[in-house]
Amino acid sequence: MNKIIIILFVFVLASCGKKAVKSETEQTGKLINGLLTLTQAQVKSANIASASAEEKQISTLIKLNGKIDVPPQNMVSVSMPLGGYLKSTKLLPGMHVRKGEIIASLEDQQYIQLQQDYLNTKSQLEFAEAEYKRQLELNKNKASSDKVFQQARMEFQTHKVSLSALSERLKLINIQAKNLSESNLSKSVNLYSPIDGFVSKVNVNIGKYVTPADILFELVNPADIHLNLNVFEKDLNQLAIGQKLMAYTNHNPEKKHACEIILISKNLSDERIAEVHCHFENYDKTLLPGMYMNADIELKSHKALTIVDEAIVTSEGKSYVFIAISKLQFQMTEVEIGVSENGFTEIVNRDSIASKQLVTQGAYTLLMALKNTEE
DSSP: HHHHHHHHHHHHHHHHHHHHHHHHHHHHHHEEEEEEEEOOHHHHHTTOEEOOOOEEEEEEEEEEEEEEEEOOGEEEEETTTTOEEEEEEOOOOOOOEEETTTEEEOOOOOHHHHHHHHHHHHHHHHHHHHHHHHHHHHHHHTOOOHHHHHEEEEEEHHHHHHHHHHHHHHHTTOOOGGOOOOOOOOOEEEESSSSSSSEEOOOOOTEEOOOOOOOEHHHHHHOOOOOEEEEEEHHHHHHHOOEEEEEEEETTTTTOOEEEEEEEOOOOOOSSSEEEEEEESSSSSTTOTTTTEEEEEEEEEEEEEEEEEOEEEETTEEEEEESSSSEEEEEEEOOOOEEETTTTTEEGGGGGGGTOOOEEHHHHHHHHHHHHOOO
């Protein structure tokens, strides 16, 4: 009796094992004559769909990166040629300024001294000029010696040069010498914006003493702001001046900015990279100098045999598609892919898939099933 029970128990275990193996096989599919074979239920569960490859006009797309740049003539570093203490400023980074607008006020005792020196020299010049004219008349009549006349002329010329030099120094601190008098001396001077643009940097604070070498503010004129892209040597011959492209930032890739190539550098770096300069067709003020951007350049289109991107799977660094031999049988075939555009990818070795039904939906599920059967 015990022997019969043991035999029945072994039989039940064997039956359960066969059912488990069968269940697993039905789940993963079978590999028959090199073809992945599924059941009707598996095909329905995987939601598999198929279609033929299509002939499409597809463009070669070059993806580049770079950053927003401004030419030197459009960037201005504002400093105070004679130094001084910053009295006031309202500038903040990103603020717009107009040409000739007061952007800061500074004060220092040397400003007063410079104005005083100018007025003193001006008075001395008037006296020296009068003396020179008097000595000129006397010398004509031989009433004074040539030495005295030459001395008067020298002093007149010396004061004239000194006054001109002081006038130019006053211009450096934006004081018009012709409007200066003993009643309007000032210890403060104003700084004016030399361009229309916006503030990119503010390097000072109220009360700080600045030297002539210190840069107080950096201003940018966005009129000529452009995109500087890095292009590998192998792609240079595909680009041309006037070519259009679309640029976008990493944090907002959906927002495209139309640009046009205006200059292609002829110099290559050690990494065999050249710079390509592009103008924005409509400059967006949110784009600031130094900001990194990506760009897509669409080259001439060509006719190609294409399949939807979902039909292509990758395994061990190679690309494959599944050919639908029948509704239940599928063959994995290696393909060489080319350009991708708008959800479609070019198949370079077109003869391997031409006029065949390809799995366009559920290809990844078939790949996993094939791997399970191989294991």
